Amino acid sequence: xxxxxxxxxxGGKAGEGVKKLAQVIAATGLxxxxxxxxxDDYQSLIKGGHNYSLVSFSPIVIHNAYHKADLIIxxxxxxxxxxxxxxxxxxxxxxxxxxxxxxxxxxxxxxxLMKEHYKNPSNxxxxxxxxxCAHLGLDNELMLRIIKISYKKNxxxxxxxxxxxxxxxxxxxxLPDAISQAPGLHLFSGNQCIGLGAWAAGLDxxxxxxxxxxxxxxxxxxxxxxxxxxxxxxxxxxLAAANMAVGAVVGGAKAAVxxxxxxxxxxxxxxxxxxxxxxxxxxxxxxxxGPATGVSTYTAQEDLLFALNQGHGEFSRIxxxxxxxxxxxxxxxxxxxxxxEFQIPVILLTEKHLSESAQSIRLPLxxxxxxxxxxxxxxxxxxxxxxxxxxxxxxxxxxxxxxxKWNSHEHLESGLRTDQAAAMVAMKDKRDRKREHIALACARxxxxxxxxxxxxxxxxxxxxxxxxxEALQNLDDSYQLIVPIYLEPLPVDQLLPYTDSPALVIEHxxxxxxxxxxxxxxxxxxxxxxxxxxGRAWDPLVLATKIKEAFDx
Amino acid sequence: MRNLDTPKANxxxxxxxxFGILNAVKAGFKQLFDQGLDPAxxxxxxxxxxxxxxxxxxxxxxxxxxxxxxxxxxxxxKLANPELTVxxxxxxxxSLGEGLEHTLFAAKRNLDMTLILHNNGNYGxxxxxxxxxxxxxxxxxxxxQGSAEQPFDAIPLLLAAGASFVARSYSANPKHxxxxxxxxxMHRGFSFIEVLQPCVSYNNTYQYxxxxxxxxxxxxxxxxxxxxxxxxxxxxxxxxxxAEKRDLFEDLSSGFANPVKESPAFRERIETxxxxxx
Numbered sequence: 001x002x003x004x005x006x007x008x009x010x011g012g013k014a015g016e017g018v019k020k021l022a023q024v025i026a027a028t029g030l031x032x033x034x035x036x037x038x039x040d041d042y043q044s045l046i047k048g049g050h051n052y053s054l055v056s057f058s059p060i061v062i063h064n065a066y067h068k069a070d071l072i073i074x075x076x077x078x079x080x081x082x083x084x085x086x087x088x089x090x091x092x093x094x095x096x097x098x099x100x101x102x103x104x105x106x107x108x109x110x111x112x113l114m115k116e117h118y119k120n121p122s123n124x125x126x127x128x129x130x131x132x133c134a135h136l137g138l139d140n141e142l143m144l145r146i147i148k149i150s151y152k153k154n155x156x157x158x159x160x161x162x163x164x165x166x167x168x169x170x171x172x173x174x175l176p177d178a179i180s181q182a183p184g185l186h187l188f189s190g191n192q193c194i195g196l197g198a199w200a201a202g203l204d205x206x207x208x209x210x211x212x213x214x215x216x217x218x219x220x221x222x223x224x225x226x227x228x229x230x231x232x233x234x235x236x237x238x239l240a241a242a243n244m245a246v247g248a249v250v251g252g253a254k255a256a257v258x259x260x261x262x263x264x265x266x267x268x269x270x271x272x273x274x275x276x277x278x279x280x281x282x283x284x285x286x287x288x289x290g291p292a293t294g295v296s297t298y299t300a301q302e303d304l305l306f307a308l309n310q311g312h313g314e315f316s317r318i319x320x321x322x323x324x325x326x327x328x329x330x331x332x333x334x335x336x337x338x339x340x341e342f343q344i345p346v347i348l349l350t351e352k353h354l355s356e357s358a359q360s361i362r363l364p365l366x367x368x369x370x371x372x373x374x375x376x377x378x379x380x381x382x383x384x385x386x387x388x389x390x391x392x393x394x395x396x397x398x399x400x401x402x403x404x405k406w407n408s409h410e411h412l413e414s415g416l417r418t419d420q421a422a423a424m425v426a427m428k429d430k431r432d433r434k435r436e437h438i439a440l441a442c443a444r445x446x447x448x449x450x451x452x453x454x455x456x457x458x459x460x461x462x463x464x465x466x467x468x469x470e471a472l473q474n475l476d477d478s479y480q481l482i483v484p485i486y487l488e489p490l491p492v493d494q495l496l497p498y499t500d501s502p503a504l505v506i507e508h509x510x511x512x513x514x515x516x517x518x519x520x521x522x523x524x525x526x527x528x529x530x531x532x533x534x535g536r537a538w539d540p541l542v543l544a545t546k547i548k549e550a551f552d553x
Numbered sequence: 554m555r556n557l558d559t560p561k562a563n564x565x566x567x568x569x570x571x572f573g574i575l576n577a578v579k580a581g582f583k584q585l586f587d588q589g590l591d592p593a594x595x596x597x598x599x600x601x602x603x604x605x606x607x608x609x610x611x612x613x614x615x616x617x618x619x620x621x622x623x624x625x626x627x628x629x630x631k632l633a634n635p636e637l638t639v640x641x642x643x644x645x646x647x648s649l650g651e652g653l654e655h656t657l658f659a660a661k662r663n664l665d666m667t668l669i670l671h672n673n674g675n676y677g678x679x680x681x682x683x684x685x686x687x688x689x690x691x692x693x694x695x696x697x698q699g700s701a702e703q704p705f706d707a708i709p710l711l712l713a714a715g716a717s718f719v720a721r722s723y724s725a726n727p728k729h730x731x732x733x734x735x736x737x738x739m740h741r742g743f744s745f746i747e748v749l750q751p752c753v754s755y756n757n758t759y760q761y762x763x764x765x766x767x768x769x770x771x772x773x774x775x776x777x778x779x780x781x782x783x784x785x786x787x788x789x790x791x792x793x794x795x796a797e798k799r800d801l802f803e804d805l806s807s808g809f810a811n812p813v814k815e816s817p818a819f820r821e822r823i824e825t826x827x828x829x830x831x
Binding site: 184186200202227235236239240248250255273368370399401402405406409415416417 | 560561591596598606609612617619627631634637806807809812816817823827829830
């Protein structure tokens with residue numbers, strides 16, 4: 001059973017700095033030696049509406065945020081009515097009493113105090129930080145230091161506002177004690193891990209058109225462009241992004257694209273272009289509920305079969321999905337590396353829950369691998385699509401005296417177009433010969449993850465594993481979670497030993513698509529499905545109860 | 554000197570305007586090589602259609618891309634390594650139909666590259682449907698009663714999108730086209746050349762153009778004059794409509810100036826991250 005956790009919920013309107021405040025609070029816990037997990041629930045609007053963030057702290061690794069909060073900070077009135085029921089036993093709720101007063105909870109006149117301390121209209125989130133620090137008995141000096149580091153504008157006004165709010169509040173609770181100071185822990189979102197992983201492996205250029213929840217990967221790489229040199233291009237459309245990326249590869253750069261389901265659908269033809277032209281391309285597909293526009297800012301796993309079947313025509317691809325933040329980093333390096341080794345498009349499939357949640361982790365730099373391709377050694381005349389036993393033709397990049405011709409048509413070894421029967425067969429066979437080598441190469445990396453050693457087996461993939469692992473921390477050790485990381489090629493041999501009894505399959509779909517996939521590929525019998533398709537991540541405690549019930553029944 | 558011919562058998566219709574373009578392009582590239590352009594740094598892209606076959610007939614590196622996407626692919630090559638000289642070929646259906654967005658955005662961005670538009674006023678390879686540049690009333694397989702759409706005018710469109718070099722030439726005047734191509738490639742910025750090109754099978758415009766072609770005396774004084782001349786009812790003016798110095802996208806955009814050449818080694822990348830996230 002896990003040691004104590006402590007969860008803070010911050011609610012407010014869009015534009016009030018809820019997410020930023022949650023980041024600052026999570027980072028504060030980090031400074032105190034605590035592990036944290038942050039999850040943001042936000043709507044597709046700019047100002048107003050209702051956003052909230054959850055930050056859960058723990059002395060040991062924490063894989064998911066809890067939904068019942070020990071401390072609720074409401075920056076506006078709507079947050080109070082929405083979240084009063086989310087208060088954990090013995091928890092405290094603070095609200096903005098400038099708007100209304102309530103029987104339950106502690107009112108702080110945030111709006112009134114704000115007017116006294118700020119010349120221009122500001123947002124009340126600094127008051128939220130003061131409530132957090134004062135309520136938990138954190139040192140005033142620590143709070144002032146955090147404000148100076150985290151909020152660069154209006155420093156003097158921020159300090160005086162926060163100090164006054166702080167002075168109005170009694171310390172009433174305590175964060176769990178840290179077991180030890182954990183050096184090297186940093187708060188990373190999944191998209192940051194993916195971006196840094198791809199860059200570590202050799203990424204030079206990233207092309208995208210904004211679409212939540214993949215946009216934050218574009219934003220992150222763009223924000224790092226000056227520091228890391230990576231070129232992050234916001235193209236005119238997903239069609240442009242994907243075709244530019246193939247062009248960048250032809251030019252000699254390591255390239256990636258990213259989008260959610262709708263934008264990824266627009267990239268399909270270029271995905272097939274990467275297939276036939278043998279352009280190594282890392283594609284990040286971060287799912288949200290669909291179909292079409294669906295629900296922009298929430299999580300789902302509806303794109304599993306879409307990812308596996310991406311593109312028209314026959315060609316090899318790899319699809320893999322990270323089950324942890326650390327894996328998001330290492331898998332991005334593996335996938336870019338495999339793309340270059342085999343000159344194929346690869347998909348890193350993930351979901352909003354991993355892309356946009358943040359966890360305190362250590363980047364697994366030691367697991368990073370380098371993306372390199374087979375390069376022509378210039379002794380004989382160059383043919384881009386030289387027929388080889390492995391199916392892999394050496395690459396060559398400009399400037400070069402040799403002629404390097406890539407082609408979206410079926411082609412001869414030279415890269416010139418063909419429609420001759422024998423030449424078609426020869427080139428299709430060449431590409432197909434990569435297949436067995438791809439499967440072998442993937443075996444260099446962890447292709448499945450197994451957590452626990454109990455007899456009650458659960459299957460899941462992607463960020464659902466985060467929710468289940470945290471749920472399992474609240475149950476006894478009779479459970480075991482099996483997570484395929486590589487979905488194409490699926491490591492059937494590794495998974496078969498776990499198919500001797502019916503398993504519980506958990507996924508964020510309205511139909512058991514992942515369970516059906518497992519049945520088809522490894523013959524797994526499903527004991528029960530737990531399906532969730534309301535766009536929200538599980539509360540680990542609720543999920544733990546569901547899991548237990550599924551096996552006790 | 555590089556031989557620009559390939560062994561590929563030519564499958565354009567006899568007397569196709571594309572032959573004039575191919576000859577002009579070869580002559581233009583040879584002039585550019587004489588002036589110091591390194592053939593090793595020259596890259597071409599094309600879309601799909603009759604124009605795209607030029608990729609097979611030119612002994613030059615590049616990518617035979619998707620229909621409509623030649624300019625996007627070319628942009629990717631240029632962004633990866635701005636040291637390269639990138640020339641893109643597009644049909645009117647390709648560059649102003651399926652791929653209109655990329656053409657306008659390339660002009661807007663002003664990446665240093667060249668687009669040669671093979672304007673034959675119809676979709677040739679798919680057997681003569683109307684194109685975005687076909688006149689209203691054009692009868693093709695998809696519009697047997699005549700097209701009901703107004704055509705785009707390529708040059709005013711590209712001028713409005715901000716192309717920094719805009720010119721028009723004619724496939725039956727390869728000498729002029731070669732000269733224009735040299736100027737377009739030498740121009741620092743996005744260069745657009747509309748090549749008037751008869752399609753002998755579906756839209757034979759030789760007589761039409763021969764009767765109305767005239768040369769521009771000089772670069773028009775401003776963009777409005779350029780648009781007026783480009784849309785002239787009686788004459789098709791050949792020559793340079795716009796040649797303006799504008800900031801290049803590759804100079805203004807953040808990140809490495811040359812991502813390929815400056816790409817850090819793997820160990821350097823890991824060390825950077827180790828330092829950043831101690």
